[in-house]
Amino acid sequence: MRDIPPIPDHDIELAGGALALDFANTVGGTHVRPTHDHLRGYGDVVGFATLAGGLEPSVAKRLVQRADRDPRRAAAVYELGITLREAIWAVFSALASGDAPREADLALISDAAAAGAARSQLVYDRDGVGWSMPSDGEDLERPLWDIARSAADLLTSTERDRVKQCASTTCEWVFLDRSKNHSRRWCDMSDCGNRRESVPPRRSSGRD
Ligand SMILES: [Zn+2]
Numbered sequence: 001m002r003d004i005p006p007i008p009d010h011d012i013e014l015a016g017g018a019l020a021l022d023f024a025n026t027v028g029g030t031h032v033r034p035t036h037d038h039l040r041g042y043g044d045v046v047g048f049a050t051l052a053g054g055l056e057p058s059v060a061k062r063l064v065q066r067a068d069r070d071p072r073r074a075a076a077v078y079e080l081g082i083t084l085r086e087a088i089w090a091v092f093s094a095l096a097s098g099d100a101p102r103e104a105d106l107a108l109i110s111d112a113a114a115a116g117a118a119r120s121q122l123v124y125d126r127d128g129v130g131w132s133m134p135s136d137g138e139d140l141e142r143p144l145w146d147i148a149r150s151a152a153d154l155l156t157s158t159e160r161d162r163v164k165q166c167a168s169t170t171c172e173w174v175f176l177d178r179s180k181n182h183s184r185r186w187c188d189m190s191d192c193g194n195r196r197e198s199v200p201p202r203r204s205s206g207r208d
Helices: 019-024 042-053 057-069 071-096 103-118 142-155 158-162
Strands: 027-029 034-037 121-125 128-132 163-165 174-176
Touching: 019 042, 019 071, 019 142, 019 174, 042 057, 042 071, 042 142, 057 071, 057 142, 071 103, 071 142, 071 163, 071 174, 103 142, 142 158, 158 163
Parallel strands: none
Antiparallel strands: 027 034, 121 128, 163 174
């Protein structure tokens, strides 16, 4: 059983550039020694998916109600979510360092993405054709399927080579470097980028 890190004193930050990376970044500090964790229960996983993944509020509400009725399964899905998060982080962290990811981590992502795909349907709307999950496909694992799919899509896309890990020694966030010359080194310039010892903090230009 892992130690529960302190409660965060700030909101979730979405600096990853992809749902799966933002999910991996719901932990602060390092993954061995987190300073805080935004995911402290099943409701937090649903909250993250709503904020970052476009999970419809009506679906989120039903999932939370279902979790209240079945707390044991909700706790199990939460634990699975944490395991998935660590697998996603480990895979992208390894690739960012030029290392091979572990097969077990890829299998975890693969299983969750496949579970979601098995329940998805192709539908046509004004944006074109896309994957949609029918309401009777709702399961407590639903937020994890979307996250795993995001990871799988990114892993198999040409953008995979643009995933980097923050250059800070006290931060292990992963992010998609969409800068023109692939020069982004920090998860967040105003945070990790600003703590660089070699560069003095930027002067504020005004009171606001
Ligand atoms: Zn960072």
